[in-house]
Structure formats: structure tokens, C-alpha cells
Amino acid sequence: MKKDDQSLSRREREIMDIVYEMKEATAQQxxxxxxxxxxxxxxRALLRVLERKGHLLHRQDGPRYVFxxxxxxxxxxxxxxxxxxxxxxxxxxxxxxxxxxxxxxEDLSEDDYQALAELIAKxxxxxR
Numbered sequence: 001m002k003k004d005d006q007s008l009s010r011r012e013r014e015i016m017d018i019v020y021e022m023k024e025a026t027a028q029q030x031x032x033x034x035x036x037x038x039x040x041x042x043x044r045a046l047l048r049v050l051e052r053k054g055h056l057l058h059r060q061d062g063p064r065y066v067f068x069x070x071x072x073x074x075x076x077x078x079x080x081x082x083x084x085x086x087x088x089x090x091x092x093x094x095x096x097x098x099x100x101x102x103x104x105x106e107d108l109s110e111d112d113y114q115a116l117a118e119l120i121a122k123x124x125x126x127x128r
Contacts, residue, residue: 008055011038015046016055016069020076024068026061 008016011034018033019025027044031037038046047067050056058065069076081096089095101108108116 008050008053012046012050012055015043015050016076019056019067020069020073024066026064026066028064030067 014034015030018030022029022033027040027047030047031040031043034043037043047056047058047065051058051067055070056067057070058067060066071079085091085093085096089099
């Protein structure tokens with residue numbers, strides 16, 4: 001994937017969210033799930049753009065293409081989070097975590113705090 005091709009428009013992100021959620025999707029399935037959807041041909045064009053950018057792959061299923069994410073969800077998640085961290089938090093992991101804790105819709109349980117403490121301890125032990 002070229003550096004310029006990593007950024008996605010709002011509509012491209014919506015499409016990627018749908019494909020990740022469904023694991024695979026046709027243009028019609030994407031169209032059916034998009035809010036305020038564009039035309040069918042516009043969805044097909046956007047799917048081709050996402051494929052060209054390296055985000056999707058396709059396979060033929062009869063007369064239609066079925067699109068699948070190129071990267072597993074966990075790798076895509078890491079890449080997106082790294083981009084978010086660089087763009088909005090000046091590369092600060094601390095600021096990212098603080099923001100996530102700040103926007104938490106409910107209080108963290110004791111189990112949540114324990115799980116986070118264990119993740120931090122593991123990362124520290126691994127030298128991260």
C-alpha cells in the first residue's frame with residue numbers, strides 16, 4: 001500500500017466497516033447497509049478504489065464480485081490506531097489512553113482496571 005493511499009474518505013471508511021463486520025460483502029450488500037447510500041455504480045466504483053488502495057481483495061462468485069478485507073481486522077486495527085495516535089495525539093500513547101478513559105460511557109469495573117494493569121505489566125515486561 002502506498003503511503004498516499006492509506007487515508008480513507010468518510011464513505012470509504014463506512015464501506016470498510018461494513019466489509020469487516022460482514023467478513024465479506026458484495027456491492028449490493030454494502031449498498032443495503034450504507035446510510036444515505038449513493039448509487040449502486042458509485043458503490044462499485046468505491047469498492048474498486050479500495051481494492052486499488054490495497055484495502056480489499058475480491059473473488060468471483062458467479063456474476064458478482066465478493067469483497068474481503070486484505071488485512072485481518074487486528075492488523076487493520078493496529079494500523080488505524082497508529083495513524084490516529086500520530087495524527088491527533090502527537091504520537092503519545094498516554095494521551096490516547098487518557099482520551100479513551102475520558103470518553104468511557106460507563107465507569108470501569110474493578111475487573112477492567114485489573115485487566116488494564118495486567119496489559120501494562122505485560123507490555124513493560126516485553127520492553128514496550
